[in-house]
Amino acid sequence: MGAFVGSLRPEHPQPRALSGLVTELGLTSSNLLDGIEISGITLTTKDVRPGDVFVGMPGAKIHGASFAGAARDAGAVALLTDAAGADIAHECGIPIVIVPEVRESLGHIASWIYRNQDVDATVFGVTGTNGKTSVVYILSALLKQLGVTNGLSSTAERRIGDVAMVSGLTTPESTEVHALLARMRESSVRAVCLEVSAQAMTRHRVDGIHFDVVGFTNLSHDHLDDYADFEDYYAAKAQLFSPDIASRGVVTVDDSWGVRLAEEALIPLTTVATIPNSVGWDTAQWKMTVTEQTQRQTSFVLSGPDGRELTTSVPLLGSFMASNAALAIVMLVESGFDLEHIAHVVNAAGGIQVVVPGRTEIVSGEFGPVFYLDYGHTPDAFSSLLTAVREVTPGKVVFLFGADGDRDKTKRHAMGKIAAEGADVVVITDYHPRTEDPAVIRAALREGATSAGSAAEIFDVADVQSAIARAIAEAGEGDAIIYAGPGHETEREVAGGTIAFNFREEIKAALTEAGYTPRGEHTA
Numbered sequence: 001m002g003a004f005v006g007s008l009r010p011e012h013p014q015p016r017a018l019s020g021l022v023t024e025l026g027l028t029s030s031n032l033l034d035g036i037e038i039s040g041i042t043l044t045t046k047d048v049r050p051g052d053v054f055v056g057m058p059g060a061k062i063h064g065a066s067f068a069g070a071a072r073d074a075g076a077v078a079l080l081t082d083a084a085g086a087d088i089a090h091e092c093g094i095p096i097v098i099v100p101e102v103r104e105s106l107g108h109i110a111s112w113i114y115r116n117q118d119v120d121a122t123v124f125g126v127t128g129t130n131g132k133t134s135v136v137y138i139l140s141a142l143l144k145q146l147g148v149t150n151g152l153s154s155t156a157e158r159r160i161g162d163v164a165m166v167s168g169l170t171t172p173e174s175t176e177v178h179a180l181l182a183r184m185r186e187s188s189v190r191a192v193c194l195e196v197s198a199q200a201m202t203r204h205r206v207d208g209i210h211f212d213v214v215g216f217t218n219l220s221h222d223h224l225d226d227y228a229d230f231e232d233y234y235a236a237k238a239q240l241f242s243p244d245i246a247s248r249g250v251v252t253v254d255d256s257w258g259v260r261l262a263e264e265a266l267i268p269l270t271t272v273a274t275i276p277n278s279v280g281w282d283t284a285q286w287k288m289t290v291t292e293q294t295q296r297q298t299s300f301v302l303s304g305p306d307g308r309e310l311t312t313s314v315p316l317l318g319s320f321m322a323s324n325a326a327l328a329i330v331m332l333v334e335s336g337f338d339l340e341h342i343a344h345v346v347n348a349a350g351g352i353q354v355v356v357p358g359r360t361e362i363v364s365g366e367f368g369p370v371f372y373l374d375y376g377h378t379p380d381a382f383s384s385l386l387t388a389v390r391e392v393t394p395g396k397v398v399f400l401f402g403a404d405g406d407r408d409k410t411k412r413h414a415m416g417k418i419a420a421e422g423a424d425v426v427v428i429t430d431y432h433p434r435t436e437d438p439a440v441i442r443a444a445l446r447e448g449a450t451s452a453g454s455a456a457e458i459f460d461v462a463d464v465q466s467a468i469a470r471a472i473a474e475a476g477e478g479d480a481i482i483y484a485g486p487g488h489e490t491e492r493e494v495a496g497g498t499i500a501f502n503f504r505e506e507i508k509a510a511l512t513e514a515g516y517t518p519r520g521e522h523t524a
């Protein structure tokens with residue numbers, strides 16, 4: 001959820017003539033283009049490589065064309081921008097290609113530069129409020145078990161086989177997405193699993209990609225700072241299910257948004273219901289039922305049309321993780337895999353072999369309280385998490401969390417309230433205050449927690465390390481601690497800057513300090 005941190009580009013770029021780009025895509029340019037070869041494209045000076053087209057895009061703070069000179073010095077051979085950018089950068093000394101709206105053209109231009117017009121790998125896309133990262137990891141793990149070389153892009157990381165890079169955005173800008181696809185092609189990837197945020201749809205980040213199968217998890221309160229209301233937020237995600245973007249879709253119909261999407265989408269659709277008696281249960285084509293839950297595993301049966309059935313397990317806590325697995329499996333079936341074959345391969349290995357970093361990840365060791373590190377940061381995720389952990393915990397549940405600064409403020413009250421309704425002890429702490437006053441964020445969470453009127457004990461501990469220690473002090477053998485929010489993250493965004501803060505390691509250090517032995521490595 002942050003700024004640019006790096007990109008996976010092709011190792012052996014195949015340059016193309018800039019004049020070809022301009023002619024083939026019918027673009028306008030201001031200078032002579034003859035003899036100029038382009039091999040990449042970027043919209044940040046932090047990632048310019050020799051032979052790049054630098055994209056001068058208007059931003060919230062500044063017009064990117066202001067950096068054309070710096071980009072040229074770093075090796076950029078052309079500038080792509082709008083009319084305002086061309087005015088700003090008219091003396092930059094490299095050819096300028098002008099488009100009416102940069103974002104609207106960018107995906108197709110990046111696709112052309114990286115030769116992605118005819119991607120022959122199967123492309124999967126996953127959207128929804130909660131569960132996208134988990135579904136993408138489960139899809140990728142299933143494909144690996146099925147012997148299919150694949151790559152993924154998620155909030156946690158971009159990954160091609162053993163090569164991984166930490167992510168900045170959930171869905172990278174189109175310049176990065178297309179570079180990633182080209183790099184995947186070099187690595188003989190046969191399937192691509194992409195997490196697609198609502199912002200990615202609104203900001204044209206996946207333009208120039210045609211998805212073979214897209215999946216929808218759910219829709220609940222998030223990002224209402226970016227969207228006027230739920231209707232707007234839904235519409236952004238629903239765009240992924242358009243015929244010009246995707247061939248087929250799988251929709252989880254556990255909530256009314258999923259039911260609506262299944263009714264409205266104009267592509268061939270399959271539905272899956274994973275909560276018995278929920279709004280879409282009776283009409284869904286596929287149904288998933290949880291058969292057993294433990295701290296480390298959830299088993300389920302997935303039944304489909306024509307009596308087809310698969311029984312397996314996912315090594316993650318929570319019925320919602322079984323929902324995510326069910327969606328991933330039906331997406332694979334829709335892409336052409338046979339359910340019986342999937343069942344055979346997966347069960348020969350004792351279930352789905354997946355590790356999802358920072359999603360209900362157990363950080364604690366054999367003794368003492370079970371410490372879950374999770375990325376949940378929406379009221380709905382809090383609720384699912386608390387229900388799941390409660391079901392497998394004989395003792396107390398301690399819930400530790402904070403909230404993002406400079407992001408949707410309207411969800412804070414509900415986050416606090418749900419925490420205090422579901423936990424025995426609530427510890428509120430700072431998270432990423434960014435430019436906001438952290439005390440104000442905590443006060444909103446505290447107010448929500450108090451409004452629950454529950455018996456939960458509420459602590460407000462600003463310092464994150466002290467808050468972790470407080471949570472551990474409140475729990476013992478048989479109890480559980482959930483740290484909701486940080487998941488895989490290794491930094492905190494404070495006062496407009498970034499500080500290194502590896503949450504997983506901090507928790508391990510605090511567990512050790514309290515006399516417990518944390519897990520050696522981060523396997524879920």
Ligand SMILES: CC(=O)N[C@H]1[C@@H](OP(=O)(O)OP(=O)(O)OC[C@H]2O[C@@H](n3ccc(=O)[nH]c3=O)[C@H](O)[C@@H]2O)O[C@H](CO)[C@@H](O)[C@@H]1O[C@H](C)C(=O)N[C@@H](C)C(=O)N[C@H](CCC(=O)O)C(=O)O
Nearest residue numbers: 002003043044045059060061062064067169170171197199
């Ligand atoms: C609020 C927002 O959308 N910001 C995006 C925007 O940044 P900005 O408008 O602030 O950019 P700016 O600082 O004004 O700079 C303008 C241009 O100059 C360039 N620049 C700027 C400075 C410099 O030194 N060199 C340089 O080249 C910038 O790369 C940019 O292209 O343009 C940048 C790309 O150029 C994006 O990376 C950035 O996304 C930010 C990081 C972001 O957090 N976006 C959020 C809303 C987002 O997309 N979130 C979803 C979350 C999904 C989920 O939780 O489910 C996501 O997909 O990640």
Ligand SMILES: Nc1ncnc2c1ncn2[C@@H]1O[C@H](COP(=O)(O)OP(=O)(O)OP(=O)(O)O)[C@@H](O)[C@H]1O
Nearest residue numbers: 129130131132133134155320359374375376381384
């Ligand atoms: N299907 C689901 N329904 C409800 N909550 C879920 C579901 N799957 C995951 N969660 C909760 O949401 C959290 C985030 O999960 P995940 O990272 O998979 O979602 P995401 O959609 O990728 O989130 P983001 O877009 O913010 O990266 C999890 O850590 C868990 O608490």
